[in-house]
Amino acid sequence: MIHLTTPISEEDIAKLQVGDVVSISGDIFCGRDAVLPKVCKLIEEKRLSEKGINLQGSVMFHTAVSPAGIGPTSSNKVEIEGSFEALSKAGLKIHLGKGAISQNTINAISKLNAVYAIIPPVTALLGSKTSDIEIAAYPELGMEALHKVHVSEYQAIIAAAQGRSIYDK
């Protein structure tokens, strides 16, 4: 088990290999289909800091945040997978979700020293490891707003790193 705490350093990410099981702690972001294109637009317009968002060394968990808890949605949805490169350029280090992603996306994030990790949809377990939930941007999107949460030892498996994927068979 490799322990990572946000903000995650470039060196720690560079060491990760496909198949590594990691334990993630610290503040992370949560966002999915509705909000990620908006965050990408902020990055493109260089307005991310206006919202007080710093993605350097951080993690984006592809989930809604509702009273029912949190759990990964499929990361290969167009709006979500389409955010990987822009978020990585802004310093994000781990895209956290589920499902296979394309080789093009894997190549793009690898060049930016970012990785993709998958996490089982274990809402009850994650609930016991999540605290300090707050909305970071776009509150009008409700449970699909960009959230910031504090997590303690989220276990995930590295599914894509350094141009390789765990789904290669």
Add this chain to the structure above:
Amino acid sequence: MTNNINMNEVIEKVAATLVTAGSTFREDQKEAYRRVIASEKMESSCWVMQQVLENAEVAEKSRGPLCDDTGIPHVFIEVGPNRALTGALMQSIKAGIREGLRRLPGRPMAVMGDDYARIDQSRGLDPDSGALLPSPFLVKEVDEDILRVTILMLGGGPAIRGITQRVFHRHDVSIVIDEIVKRAVEGVKNLGCSPCTLAVGIGRSQFEATSLMMEAMAKGNYDVQSEFEQEITQKVNEANVGPLGLGGKTSVLATFAKIGPQRASGVRIVALRPCCCFEPRRASVEID
């Protein structure tokens, strides 16, 4: 008899049953996981299934959701020869579902607005978990002298990957099985949240096949598998999709199939749902 039924008691029982359905693995379900964890050789796949089982233990203790997609409530009702299902009782069951959704809590995902707004979701979601309406009830008469309500919580991922479509059987069962396996492998691969339980209904129309599939989900047992069910499970597992698509021999824990009366023709209508790693999320209660 329904005249003596205490409706407040029905609401309370149904609410508690919904919470159980959304939060609790049945013993045969836990045992199915223990069996595959013991036999799976791929380390990462084993890790996923251990996490799923650990998650179920935490959810059961807290009576909280197994998954953040808490699902759409579906209701299967069995009515014995001397029991009656009245409109008032159905209203109480609905009230129990509303209460159960608030207690679980269910994800607030009732889509608001008129026909158009409900399709394009332009008026947003109702913040009240209890506003989520159940699907139409499925009712079946049974020999047992009971009135049993089973609540199933059906998530969105399996709904996206499920398929109800014809198969031309050419008077050969293996053709039907092979087509089910082909569709199931595709569904399991795309679902992500595996290992799955396959729910299958085979009937004369889309409605009948889907009703049979619902019954299979409501009544299926991991410890009791027919030859037909075992063959499908085994063939899908040969595809090596594995938990979360990571590979290994456990893509599917079991198959729950219900084969109804069939049409005198060359076609069979097959309903298939690749239930996710927590499904079928279900619990039953008898109404006295």
